[in-house]
Amino acid sequence: MDFAGKRLWFYLISLIVIIPGIVFLITSPGLKTGIDFSGGSTMNLSFSEKIKQSTLREQFAKLGYTEATIQKLDDNSYFIRTIELDEVKKNTIISGLQTNFPQQNIEVLSFDLVSPVVANETIRNAFWAVLAASLFVFLYILWAFRNVPNTRRYSFAAIVALLHDTIIILGIFSILGELMDIEVNTFFLFAIVTVIGYSINDTIVIFDRLRENITIYPNDNFSNIVNISLRESLGRSLNTSITLLITLMALLLFGGSTIQTFLLVLLFGVIVGTYSSIGVASQILVSWQEGDLKKLLRRN
Secondary structure, three states, X not given: OOOHHHHHHHHHHHHHHHHHHHHHHHHOOOOOEOHHHHOEEEEEEEOOOOOOHHHHHHHHHHOOOOOOEEEEEXXXXXXXXXXXXXXXXXXXXXXXXXXXXXXXXXXXXXXXXXXXXXXXXXXXXXXXXXXXXXXXXXXXXXXXXXXXXXXXXXXXXXXXXXXXXXXXXXXHHHHHHHHHOXXXXXXXXXXXXXXXXXXXXXXXXXXXXXXXXXXXXXXXXXXXXHHHHHHHHHHHHHHHHHHHHXXXXXXXXXXXXXXXXXXXXXXXXXXXXXXXXXXXXXHHHHHHHHOXXXXXXXXX
């Protein structure tokens, strides 16, 4: 397969995937942030008998918490997110529910409180963590491929691939937040950094193979060398990704709800990361070598 010759198709596929996510990020509320980012309180409540979600929502509205978000975990338990509560307000809510549902035995399985100050600090730390990871990736590739011509191109291509993966993941979760009410939390950040690590690992494997083939075929066309390197690395990349995807699917199906966001990010991240190593990072090197941007500007 002529991967390099089809690079414009790879770019088009990336745009088709990226644009809907960007639209949702801009036109909708964007990412649906959890308590870790926006501040507030969350409770896991267990009821001795079945209770409808709509009924529970009405009771919270009567108690003065119309903004409360109520998610069903199973027939007898719910996850509730509301404004910041202290212990007194929490007990008032539980007492009010117990009064309205005397037949129920209500148990508070968990109660968490995050202030807006802590939430803002979490966002800042997340930004610096991603920025630091990208910087270290850039410097590492610059050092590891120092003997290859145009080393900076490899670092630049890897960073573009990372941005590509991150933007797609943000877009996907913006869409999921709007359509399926999925929130992002600190697990989301951990997963993003993990995806960055996986993606750059896959990219470096291909780049390393490319470096070896440049030495083996010094007089060959760069596009041909990229194609040879991708064909030689494709089996390993796909086998690794498929094995990891099977594991993630098993965890997603049988794991707990608390790590669902983390697993979803990894699931999408593995797919996108594998694709970007083949269809983005490597193809940027070819486009740079072939002067695609200059050719495009000349046409205009």
